[in-house]
Amino acid sequence: MKVLLVYAHPEPASFNAALRDAAIETLVAAGHSVMVSDLYALGFNAVAGPGDVTQRANTEVFNLGLEQMHAVKNGLLATDVQAELDKLLAADLLILQFPMWWFSMPAILKGWIDRVFVFGGAYDFGRTWDNGVFAGKRAMLSVTASAPELAFAPDGRNGDMERVLWPIHAGLLALCGYSVMPPFIAHGIPFVGEEAMVGEVGRYRSHLLGLDDLQPLFFHREADIENYRLKPDVQPATPGQHRGSRRHLPEIGDV
Amino acid sequence: MKVLLVYAHPEPASFNAALRDAAIETLVAAGHSVMVSDLYALGFNAVAGPGDVTQRANTEVFNLGLEQMHAVKNGLLATDVQAELDKLLAADLLILQFPMWWFSMPAILKGWIDRVFVFGGAYDFGRTWDNGVFAGKRAMLSVTASAPELAFAPDGRNGDMERVLWPIHAGLLALCGYSVMPPFIAHGIPFVGEEAMVGEVGRYRSHLLGLDDLQPLFFHREADIENYRLKPDVQPATPGQHRGSRRHLPEIGDV
Numbered sequence: 001m002k003v004l005l006v007y008a009h010p011e012p013a014s015f016n017a018a019l020r021d022a023a024i025e026t027l028v029a030a031g032h033s034v035m036v037s038d039l040y041a042l043g044f045n046a047v048a049g050p051g052d053v054t055q056r057a058n059t060e061v062f063n064l065g066l067e068q069m070h071a072v073k074n075g076l077l078a079t080d081v082q083a084e085l086d087k088l089l090a091a092d093l094l095i096l097q098f099p100m101w102w103f104s105m106p107a108i109l110k111g112w113i114d115r116v117f118v119f120g121g122a123y124d125f126g127r128t129w130d131n132g133v134f135a136g137k138r139a140m141l142s143v144t145a146s147a148p149e150l151a152f153a154p155d156g157r158n159g160d161m162e163r164v165l166w167p168i169h170a171g172l173l174a175l176c177g178y179s180v181m182p183p184f185i186a187h188g189i190p191f192v193g194e195e196a197m198v199g200e201v202g203r204y205r206s207h208l209l210g211l212d213d214l215q216p217l218f219f220h221r222e223a224d225i226e227n228y229r230l231k232p233d234v235q236p237a238t239p240g241q242h243r244g245s246r247r248h249l250p251e252i253g254d255v
Numbered sequence: 256m257k258v259l260l261v262y263a264h265p266e267p268a269s270f271n272a273a274l275r276d277a278a279i280e281t282l283v284a285a286g287h288s289v290m291v292s293d294l295y296a297l298g299f300n301a302v303a304g305p306g307d308v309t310q311r312a313n314t315e316v317f318n319l320g321l322e323q324m325h326a327v328k329n330g331l332l333a334t335d336v337q338a339e340l341d342k343l344l345a346a347d348l349l350i351l352q353f354p355m356w357w358f359s360m361p362a363i364l365k366g367w368i369d370r371v372f373v374f375g376g377a378y379d380f381g382r383t384w385d386n387g388v389f390a391g392k393r394a395m396l397s398v399t400a401s402a403p404e405l406a407f408a409p410d411g412r413n414g415d416m417e418r419v420l421w422p423i424h425a426g427l428l429a430l431c432g433y434s435v436m437p438p439f440i441a442h443g444i445p446f447v448g449e450e451a452m453v454g455e456v457g458r459y460r461s462h463l464l465g466l467d468d469l470q471p472l473f474f475h476r477e478a479d480i481e482n483y484r485l486k487p488d489v490q491p492a493t494p495g496q497h498r499g500s501r502r503h504l505p506e507i508g509d510v
Binding site for chain 1: 265266268269295301302303304305315316317318319356357358359360361362363365366368369372384402403404405406408409410411412413414415416417418419420421422423424425426427430437438472473475480482483484485491492493494495496497498499501502503504507
């Protein structure tokens with residue numbers, strides 16, 4: 001299969017780089033081809049804007065989604081965006097390799113997503129979730145976090161890691177149709193020492209080699225949804241959905 | 256009070272810009288002073304890296320947090336980072352104004368956070384959560400989302416909005432000590448029409464004028480935590496923490 005590995009870390013000698021190299025070596029040895037987008041090495045422009053297209057559909061008001069739509073249909077995407085989109089569309093497996101910064105990804109990777117997951121190319125009207133553009137393809141996060149695993153336990157200081165990852169797992173990958181594979185997460189890397197880090201690289205190799213035996217994460221299918229919500233007889237079964245009380249926002253009345 | 260309004264949208268005629276302008280006008284009329292960081296207008300560099308400091312602590316291996324720590328203590332932060340940090344430290348209220356892209360913020364705003372919330376300045380050893388640097392100050396999100404409110408209901412297609420916002424609310428704002436105020440969220444803006452948009456601007460003005468009467472969102476205090484988790488007798492009471500089953504990740508064994 002074809003793999004696209006998107007890597008976002010500023011330091012070539014980082015543990016993230018070691019995971020990237022282990023992935024390339026392991027996947028190539030298993031007979032796969034690996035494309036790498038090393039965003040810092042590329043000097044990738046992280047800021048979505050008018051420069052993402054070579055000719056505007058509307059020169060008065062800039063609407064990112066509408067301009068993406070127009071540009072992708074007419075071959076007017078900026079060269080760097082088109083090059084990354086081509087790789088993305090060619091890949092059977094997408095791996096995002098990044099350090100968790102502020103419970104999320106580094107801005108350079110967010111910018112790659114903002115600019116490359118173009119409306120009209122990576123998603124479209126009626127082409128989301130299980131009808132998404134990438135249906136039948138797989139995606140996976142490989143993340144390092146400086147906090148220990150316990151801090152991301154369900155009752156951990158930072159909240160449950162599966163809820164922390166929901167915006168990426170659901171809001172990007174599942175929304176675009178990918179089968180989202182269980183993430184690889186290395187915890188507490190700044191503090192665990194060399195031996196444990198070597199062990200983590202080995203664990204990552206096993207994770208990649210065992211990917212075909214892992215079930216994708218569960219997300220509700222379109223058939224479960226009616227008027228933007230789970231049908232009344234569908235039990236919420238993801239980290240993002242529930243029917244309990246809210247804690248931070250007002251309850252939504254019957255509309 | 257002093258307000259820092261950080262605004263991240265590429266289009267000057269956008270609804271986000273209208274919300275920004277309404278906030279400035281409303282807050283100034285109420286006697287406050289407002290600093291604005293218009294990230295697109297500034298051409299703000301979104302990519303954290305070696306350029307964030309004028310002199311390295313370690314010229315061999317780049318570690319963002321350690322370099323930030325060294326630079327902030329020695330006056331070696333890059334000019335653009337120092338300027339934003341000065342505003343951040345001066346502000347009694349931080350408002351982040353942005354369109355939700357991929358269940359998160361535009362990369363240019365994430366980059367502002369990656370670069371300006373420096374280790375040793377915006378957080379530090381032992382200075383997080385209710386002991387955080389910004390304890391006693393307030394922060395608030397003002398977000399536009401293209402999906403309707405129902406899609407972000409607890410059992411909505413996209414998952415509960417309060418879980419979607421957890422990484423920002425908890426992982427950035429509460430972690431740095433802010434009292435996190437209820438967010439202002441405008442839903443479905445591309446589709447609601449001019450009249451509804453005007454109504455939303457009015458609702459935002461009321462939200463800002465009523466801020467002193469609103470309770471901050473609840474986060475567990477350090478006193479609730481032991482060995483990175485909620486103490487056994489503490490009931491989880493946030494959108495991020497729970498004691499139910501996991502859906503996407505393996506359960507954590509007793510360690």
